[in-house]
Amino acid sequence: MLVARAVFPETIAFLEQHFEVEHNQADAAWSKQDLIARLQGKVGAFTTGTERIDAEVLAACPQLKVCANMAVGYNNFDLPAMTARKVLGTNTPDVLTETTADFGFALLMATARRVTESEHYLRAGKWTKWSYDMFAGAEVHGSTLGILGMGRIGQGIAKRGAHGFGMNVIYHNRSRLSPALEAECKARYVSKEELLKTADHLVLVLPYSAESHHTIAAKEIALMKPTATLVNIARGGIVDDAALAQALRDRKIAAAGLDVFEGEPKVHPELLAVPNVVLTPHIASATVPTRKAMARLAADNLVGFLVNGKPLTPLNPEVLN
Numbered sequence: 001m002l003v004a005r006a007v008f009p010e011t012i013a014f015l016e017q018h019f020e021v022e023h024n025q026a027d028a029a030w031s032k033q034d035l036i037a038r039l040q041g042k043v044g045a046f047t048t049g050t051e052r053i054d055a056e057v058l059a060a061c062p063q064l065k066v067c068a069n070m071a072v073g074y075n076n077f078d079l080p081a082m083t084a085r086k087v088l089g090t091n092t093p094d095v096l097t098e099t100t101a102d103f104g105f106a107l108l109m110a111t112a113r114r115v116t117e118s119e120h121y122l123r124a125g126k127w128t129k130w131s132y133d134m135f136a137g138a139e140v141h142g143s144t145l146g147i148l149g150m151g152r153i154g155q156g157i158a159k160r161g162a163h164g165f166g167m168n169v170i171y172h173n174r175s176r177l178s179p180a181l182e183a184e185c186k187a188r189y190v191s192k193e194e195l196l197k198t199a200d201h202l203v204l205v206l207p208y209s210a211e212s213h214h215t216i217a218a219k220e221i222a223l224m225k226p227t228a229t230l231v232n233i234a235r236g237g238i239v240d241d242a243a244l245a246q247a248l249r250d251r252k253i254a255a256a257g258l259d260v261f262e263g264e265p266k267v268h269p270e271l272l273a274v275p276n277v278v279l280t281p282h283i284a285s286a287t288v289p290t291r292k293a294m295a296r297l298a299a300d301n302l303v304g305f306l307v308n309g310k311p312l313t314p315l316n317p318e319v320l321n
């Protein structure tokens with residue numbers, strides 16, 4: 001068993017009850033060549049959402065049977081290639097839903113109310129007097145919350161907005177929610193264009209794929225209100241970061257809150273240069289209990305599959321047949 005990144009000691013201890021474990025104890029991720037070298041002879045891998053498991057890796061590691069991602073997103077997996085080679089992929093849905101929705105809302109609030117920008121101002125010793133318009137931001141309660149991608153996390157954000165903040169919630173998704181779920185989330189389905197034009201706060205929670213690459217680029221930003229904010233807790237690559245930085249600089253939209261970036265952990269230098277953006281290092285699921293639950297579910301998937309033949313949350317269950 002290979003654990004590709006440092007994880008909780010208790011996760012390693014649990015895996016060691018069942019397997020011989022080699023784990024990456026370094027701070028950094030392995031390169032693809034190192035990953036391939038370490039995977040030689042291994043039947044399972046514990047991955048963390050960043051290790052690319054593609055046709056090249058699979059061809060070079062014929063013994064591999066399962067990769068368990070400690071993440072709900074699995075765009076690091078080439079799932080069709082894994083299925084073709086009968087390699088099981090698993091992810092960690094549900095256990096992080098509410099925590100990630102909490103963070104989406106935290107980022108929305110921080111962005112709308114200019115929390116980090118004003119803190120930097122204070123820390124820099126610039127706060128010398130009260131002023132009527134000092135860090136006046138956008139209203140959150142009663143405003144229109146737009147959600148792009150209405151899976152479990154999107155629904156969690158919708159509920160927080162509708163029930164906690166009296167927001168008017170609209171959403172766009174590949175498929176519509178059932179009337180019962182729409183009622184529970186108090187959310188109204190709209191076209192992507194209406195979503196972009198109407199939302200005061202737009203939150204992106206859709207999965208990343210070739211189709212969702214640059215879902216939000218200059219053309220889409222141009223449809224948004226100049227007072228709107230944009231929050232991305234989905235994946236870098238869904239937003240064209242260069243176009244967003246330009247739009248923030250030109251005040252085409254008021255502000256953005258970003259937890260994910262194209263090419264992270266590198267961040268587009270223009271995003272670092274503009275003041276009206278809140279930047280966090282991909283921490284939406286980062287609470288101690290949730291990260292422990294994610295690690296445990298990933299490990300349970302490995303044990304479930306390799307020891308009992310029953311993974312808990314398989315992505316390509318067809319390989320089990």
Ligand code: 8YV
Nearest residue numbers: 048049070071072073096285
């Ligand atoms: C992870 C995530 O922290 O679950 C996901 O899809 O993006 C995050 O919760 C990240 O993938 C590293 O595991």
